[in-house]
Amino acid sequence: MSATESALSITRLAAQAASDKKGLDIVAFDVSEALAITDVFLIVSASNERQVGAIVDAVEERLIQQANLRPTRREGDRENRWVLLDYVDVVVHVQHSEERTLYSLERLWKDCPRIPLDLDEASAAEGEDEE
Known part of the structure; x- marks a missing residue:
């Protein structure tokens, strides 16, 4: 079983919002095969x-x-070092760069398929103009 279309849609919305606020190294993993509690x-x-x-x-x-x-x-x-937002089908991890390096979630989930995010860089640039 792979991530639902709903979970993928939520993931892409969340990823674009993060990108618009200058989030770095944004990646998504389909963890539905490995975990029963969430898809992404x-x-x-x-x-x-x-x-x-x-x-x-x-x-x-x-x-x-x-x-x-x-x-x-x-x-x-x-503390705003690692914030987790649980949307049931999607779990969003926003980490300070130091925590990201230390905990290395990508290494833990490297066997799970990566989800293409197709982030709109133009949207991110527009967000910069608004600040």
Whole structure:
């Protein structure tokens, strides 16, 4: 079994929101074969705690506005070093670059298929103009 179309759509919305807020090294893995609890892990890096918070807020806002979705769980936002947003079928990990290197989630899930995200760089550039 692979990730549902709904999970893929949510993943792409979240990834684009993260990209628009200058998220780094954005990757998604189809973990549906390996885990029974979710379909997709989306992993995003940020260079500082403030940016982690901004990316998390942007992802939440985009999914509320465009998919009428709120996370069932949000963890780690007190320190903003690694924030997890759980949307049941999709789990978004926004990590400070140091945590990303330390925990190396890509290495843990390297056997799972990567999901093409097709991020719109023009959208990200427009977001920069708005700030």
